[in-house]
Amino acid sequence: MAAESGKSWVLAVTAQTPTNIAVIKYWGKRDEELILPINDSISVTLDPDHLCTTTSVAVSPAFTHDRMWLNGKEVSLSGGRYQNCLRELRSRASDVEDEQKGIKITKKDWEKLHVHIVSYNNFPTAAGLASSAAGLACLVFSLAKLMNVKDDHSRLSAIARQGSGSACRSLYGGFVKWIMGKEENGSDSIAVQLADEKHWDDLxxxxxxxxxxxxxxxxxxxxxxxxxxxxxxxxxxxxxxxxxxxxxxxxxxxxxxxxxxxxxxxxxxxxxxxxxxxxxxxxxxxxxxxxxxxxxxxxxxxxxxxxxxxxxxxxxxxxxxxxxxxxxxxxxxxxxxxxxxxxxxxxxxxxxxxxxxxxxxxxxxxxxxxxxxxxxxxxxxxxxxxxxxxxxxxxxxRPGRGPVVLTDESRSLINPETGLPK
Amino acid sequence: MAAESGKSWVLAVTAQTPTNIAVIKYWGKRDEELILPINDSISVTLDPDHLCTTTSVAVSPAFTHDRMWLNGKEVSLSGGRYQNCLRELRSRASDVEDEQKGIKITKKDWEKLHVHIVSYNNFPTAAGLASSAAGLACLVFSLAKLMNVKDDHSRLSAIARQGSGSACRSLYGGFVKWIMGKEENGSDSIAVQLADEKHWDDLxxxxxxxxxxxxxxxxxxxxxxxxxxxxxxxxxxxxxxxxxxxxxxxxxxxxxxxxxxxxxxxxxxxxxxxxxxxxxxxxxxxxxxxxxxxxxxxxxxxxxxxxxxxxxxxxxxxxxxxxxxxxxxxxxxxxxxxxxxxxxxxxxxxxxxxxxxxxxxxxxxxxxxxxxxxxxxxxxxxxxxxxxxxxxxxxxxRPGRGPVVLTDESRSLINPETGLPK
CATH class of the missing domain: 3.30.70.890 (GHMP kinase, C-terminal domain)
Known part of the structure; x- marks a missing residue:
């Protein structure tokens, strides 16, 4: 699991994901468990400079269970929606190697390794500004990067969708359509980008x-x-x-x-x-x-x-x-x-x-x-x-870009030594 | 027109008509002019002791034109809706004879005779309590009595309907259905009583x-x-x-x-x-x-x-x-x-x-x-x-009765000498 066995390590990824506002609304599910909607919807992604979620995720052999902190407070991950996202991501994880840190994680390791998730909104959660959409999208996007999930954004959107329906539309910038899909398993209920944020930048x-x-x-x-x-x-x-x-x-x-x-x-x-x-x-x-x-x-x-x-x-x-x-x-x-x-x-x-x-x-x-x-x-x-x-x-x-990885380690919300929130 | 020609006279009728509240709503017309609705509606008639319109109508050879006073203020009768009601009523008028007063009006006289209408709501007009429904129903009902219109309440409801759609439901007490009808001329768009006010008097x-x-x-x-x-x-x-x-x-x-x-x-x-x-x-x-x-x-x-x-x-x-x-x-x-x-x-x-x-x-x-x-x-x-x-x-x-004629002359709103509001 680690190149230098016996020595613990923490591997972290930080990402920023926008929120979105539907202009053709999503209201009504045909499947409560998989979060499959009864109609297509279209949204505008909002500039993450003003409204976004930043999430750091980390993995370490020292972690004893999956944990999450939202806006400075630990929250339970036991909900079915979080569990669905985590299970889907783990099943798609790939080998990860960080030569510099001497870390090697195989596809199989991800089944046993635990993650820490630390998330902040740059706007009041209670304000009713689709914080769950940005939050779930960011959780899925950052974990997918950490776990080297090779699916494209549309595939990831189908995972985020299972956390919070409208979250799937936050995987892209600009103008986004959530296609309701037809399949019973929800595999075709995904988001696609209609146009990026530069297409209509007067708004x-x-x-x-x-x-x-x-x-x-x-x-x-x-x-x-x-x-x-x-x-x-x-x-x-x-x-x-x-x-x-x-x-x-x-x-x-x-x-x-x-x-x-x-x-x-x-x-x-x-x-x-x-x-x-x-x-x-x-x-x-x-x-x-x-x-x-x-x-x-x-x-x-x-x-x-x-x-x-x-x-x-x-x-x-x-x-x-x-x-x-x-x-x-x-x-x-x-x-x-x-x-x-x-x-x-x-x-x-x-x-x-x-x-x-x-x-x-x-x-x-x-x-x-x-x-x-x-x-x-x-x-x-x-x-x-x-x-x-x-x-x-x-x-x-204004309309804004989709999720990005923040490479500047100073923006990580996780302490690289302890694996706990900074 | 008058038995003792040369001497003027005023013949008046006073009626009281309830307001009503729809429990299945009327919203949308298929004919703006005839006021024909796009769906049936059902209402409860409200007790006129608490919410009603009282209207006195009078005819006299001395009247030079049709006039109306609502809540103490003269209002114009020139609107198409009033005119439709007046025309319909005149065309259905019958001979009227008041032996005591020595008055005789033939069916044909009604075409030339003018009426005065004086109407009061026992509740604030501005309160949004369907005052137009009670008002138009009372206008039609009282004029029909004055003009000896022999149509039943359902036929009268079709006239009131042309004044204000929901007015047709105020021609009955208790529980009333306005049947939307199918005819282009609106003849079958009428109100019928489903049950009188005694049927369900707990409400x-x-x-x-x-x-x-x-x-x-x-x-x-x-x-x-x-x-x-x-x-x-x-x-x-x-x-x-x-x-x-x-x-x-x-x-x-x-x-x-x-x-x-x-x-x-x-x-x-x-x-x-x-x-x-x-x-x-x-x-x-x-x-x-x-x-x-x-x-x-x-x-x-x-x-x-x-x-x-x-x-x-x-x-x-x-x-x-x-x-x-x-x-x-x-x-x-x-x-x-x-x-x-x-x-x-x-x-x-x-x-x-x-x-x-x-x-x-x-x-x-x-x-x-x-x-x-x-x-x-x-x-x-x-x-x-x-x-x-x-x-x-x-x-x-509570649910209440339909329109009634008030025979007590002291309740008339019209001065029997002048034919003007008291």
Whole structure:
């Protein structure tokens, strides 16, 4: 197992994996165990500079069992989903040799060796920003590198899928399709890249992290209940989504923003519609989400062509995809007009991520927010009410790259001597 | 026209018509002009003691044109919907003779005679409580009596339908079905009574009038946009509703409250789902509506069988139908726990209608509300937050009777001398 037997060693790999936001939504499984969806979905990968998971994985003969730490806290790996991923990866592991360290691991060794996994999100886990998608994708990607799994990203996506459905879409940058597949064993339920992040690099994404006091239904139980009780979900999955997938692929290919925006908004709304058609009904959007939609819809209508698309996952946060930087700056002005920060807030932590959008919007300090005028499309004075404090913060970002290995050892989250979190 | 020619006269009729709440929803027209729906609907008529329209109509040779006053203010009758109703009624008018007053009007006279219409709601028009349904039904019913229209209530319902779709269901008490019909001219799109109000007299209805700062989409334009843009509405209308109608008729016939409640809640949620699936999306329910649903769903689940059904029309107000008085009292305790009145409110105007429900709930004064304990089904302390001021007031009522003529002349809204509002 080790070239110099008797001497212990730790072999580690660190990787960074993006999160993603679906523009054609995944909602409903046809197989709960294998996580096979009832329709294709399409997502945009978000820039990992602003939203990503970093995971270090290590193997050592000294490890007595598989262990995982998430955001500084040890978590159990006993869940079926983690176990499925680990089992799949071990079965695909290959020989690994590190001559420098004098380490040699054979394909067979992986069955007995244990791993340590240390994972951090660069954004609040609780914010409902698809942390499990990035997390599971990163776990699978980094372990695959450690174990010298030779499968391509699509094959890896089928493993990540078994950890968390939408995780499979985080194996690629840019624009990604999760093909639902037909096989009972799920082998063809994989992600493929439609276009990389450079294909359409005008897009700017602003996420409104919405304050919520409601306890939300988990997406796992939510989508199960929808499949079991909604009278509309089957029609959506079988009749509506397949046509939208074709149109969305076309819109992405042609960088056709009006079509992209219309499909994105319609599909987000329909996803929330089938949630509402569930018994008991599931509400993920709240009054703040509704107000953000109204603001965007009104502006898009007044411009005659969409400037911004909105989409909401299983929570009240708005993900707003702007046609370009100019539209993003105008959007941010509108958002800050309606949702100014609390008086004691710090602008620097109220708008995070790519701060150049804030500059483009002409906002340098809190006073600039107070002096914002109502959007010109608002003619009615009753629509200029402000909702201070209803948004926790904004993240400015863009479509981004897929997973990467971080070779700089200083970025490893694992102590190379102890094999424990740094 | 008048027996003693030269002398003017005023002939008046006063009627009272209930409002109704749909338990299988009407949403979408197949003919905008004739107001023909895309699916059958079923409603419960609400007790006119608590929610109704009173309308006095009068005819006089001295009247120079048709005029109408609604809640003390003159309104225009020029709209196509009013005109359709008036034309239909005039074409069906018969001879009228009042020997005592020496009045004789022939069928032909009605073409030239003008009418005055004076209408009052006994509840706030702006509260979003289907005032147009009761109003149009009362206009048609009272004019039909004045003009001696010999059609039965179902034929009258087809006239009221052309004024406001759901008005046709207010021509009967109890439980009412609006049959969508097949004819192009709408002649078979009529309301029929499924059962009168005595058939199931255990039911108690509590309406939560929810404060709303949002400007709502009118149901006329809302349903048009849904039909034009929702990918789910056709499936709802053609596949889902017809089965629900059969089951709902069965549930009403058998006084099967669990089935009635499940169908009512599911159909309300589905109606709001197709609104959300509209482009741009329509939101009628707000966070308060969602909280009321959550409260009811949690309680129903903890009891193992539904105690209360909820349904929401084109606005945030909750209509809560309780199995019986006991369930209604327990419901009112829960509602008042979560939605206590403002400190300066008067209990007497915060819970209106049938006050005996308040007595059954053991609430005599504002202090009794403050001392209400969290519902036993709530185990989680985060779910005991109160939302003071989010409900404007509650109305306690029950299923009620259909339209009646008020023979007591003191209840007429029209001055018998001038033919103008009293």
């Amino acid at each position: 700017v994404i602003i996420i409104a992290v919405v304050s919520s006091r409601q306890k939300e239904t988990s997406s796992t139980s939510g989508m199960r209940e929808t499949v079991e009780t909604s009278m509309l979900i089957e029609h959506r999955a079988k009749e509506v989504v397949p046509k939208r997938i074709v149109k969305m692929e076309e819109a992405i290919k042609n960088r056709d923003f009006p079509a992209f925006a219309r499909l994105t908004c319609a599909d987000s709304n329909q996803f929330h519609a089938v949630c509402l058609d569930t018994s008991p009904p599931i509400f993920y959007m709240n009054d703040t989400s509704h107000r953000i939609i109204s603001c965007v819809e009104k502006w898009n209508r007044s411009e005659g062509t969409p400037q911004v698309a909105y989409t909401f996952d299983a929570g009240p946060n708005a993900v707003l995809i702007s046609h370009n930087r100019k539209a993003a700056a105008l959007l941010l002005q509108r958002l800050l007009f309606y949702f100014p920060p609390q008086a004691d807030a710090d602008l620097n932590s109220y708008v995070i991520g790519d701060k150049t959008i804030l500059q483009d919007a002409g906002i340098q300090n809190m006073k600039d927010i107070d002096t914002l005028t109502p959007p010109p499309e608002v003619k009615d004075n009753t629509q200029t009410q402000k909702y201070r404090g209803d948004v926790s913060y904004f993240i400015c970002t | 108690v209805i509590i309406i939560a009038v929810v404060s709303s700062r949002q400007k709502e989409t009118s149901s006329t334009s809302g349903m048009r946009e849904t039909v034009e843009t929702s990918m789910l509405i056709e499936h709802r209308a053609k596949e889902v509703v017809p089965k629900r109608i059969v089951k709902m008729e069965e549930a009403i016939k058998n006084r099967d409250f669990p089935a009635f409640a499940r169908l009512t809640c599911a159909d309300s949620n589905q109606f709001h789902a197709v609104c959300l699936d509209t482009s741009p999306p329509i939101f009628y329910m707000n966070d308060t509506s969602h909280r009321i649903i959550s409260c009811v769903e949690k309680w129903n689940r903890s009891e193992g069988t539904p105690q209360v059904a909820y349904t929401f029309d084109a606005g945030p107000n909750a209509v809560l139908i309780s199995h019986n008085r006991k369930a209604a009292a327990l419901l009112l305790q829960r509602l008042l726990f979560y939605f206590p009145p403002q400190a300066d409110a008067d209990l007497n105007s915060y819970v209106i209608g049938d006050k005996t429900i308040l007595q059954d709930a053991g609430i005599q004064n504002m202090k009794d509300i403050d001392t209400l304990t969290p519902p036993p089904e709530v185990k989680d302390n985060t779910q005991t937050q109160k939302y003071r001021g989010d409900v404007s007031y509650f109305i306690c009522t």
